[in-house]
Amino acid sequence: MPNANVTHLQSLSFQEAIAFTQTWLEQVAAQQLTDAEILTQMQAVLSHRDGVRGFFVSYLTGNSPLADQVPEIFLEGFTQVAEHIYEILVKNVAMSTAMAIAHRRNGDFTQQQGSERVKTRSLNLLQQLEQRNLAVFKNERLRLLQTLEAGSGDYQDFLERWQYDPEQCEAIRMSLQSI
Incomplete structure (x- = not known):
């Protein structure tokens, strides 16, 4: 997943975006992704409606502490896809x-x-x-x-x-x- 195909991420279904985000948040928390990978993957998932919906369902309702203490890299990513x-x-x-x-x-x-x-x-x-x-x-x-x-x-x-x-x-x- 760290090398997730950007084109694939840009076409995830709602359910696929939820599943991807859950795994992705675990990888970010475990520091398995570089900042560049985080930004690239965020931009790809958040580039289309189903990706946005699925991402935020997983991000806001899940148990990741990254939703309570938003990392600076996430704020940068959200800014880029405002x-x-x-x-x-x-x-x-x-x-x-x-x-x-x-x-x-x-x-x-x-x-x-x-x-x-x-x-x-x-x-x-x-x-x-x-x-x-x-x-x-x-x-x-x-x-x-x-x-x-x-x-x-x-x-x-x-x-x-x-x-x-x-x-x-x-x-x-x-x-x-x-x-």
Whole structure:
């Protein structure tokens, strides 16, 4: 895997991207990859929609400490592919915030904790990327905030598709404002 074919990584399915990322995170943590390999492989996986989705499912929900203490090389990689990841990162904040509430209501405290963890990781990453003056992340976060505050806008379809109720929308708004 350290010499993973870039072309192959650019065409991974959603499930393949999840599996790749799990193994890849273990290799990064074990220092089996050079910084150049990390960046090249990140760029390849995060160059297409299924790769982005699979990467972040694995990265944000898994047990890797690299998601809690984001390595500088990851921040550099995320910066290089900002145009591919800004929307999903903002949506991850929204979805994990809303799901934590849904799980709490259902009495599923284990799932609630998992959603809270994803929310914390997503917010942390979003904040670090915004601090690098990456306007695309801040602009996307503000687009969702504006929709929540106005009751209509660019994210209205997203909010309606997931049927977020007023409590969930308020929690999302508060999460996004915490940055």
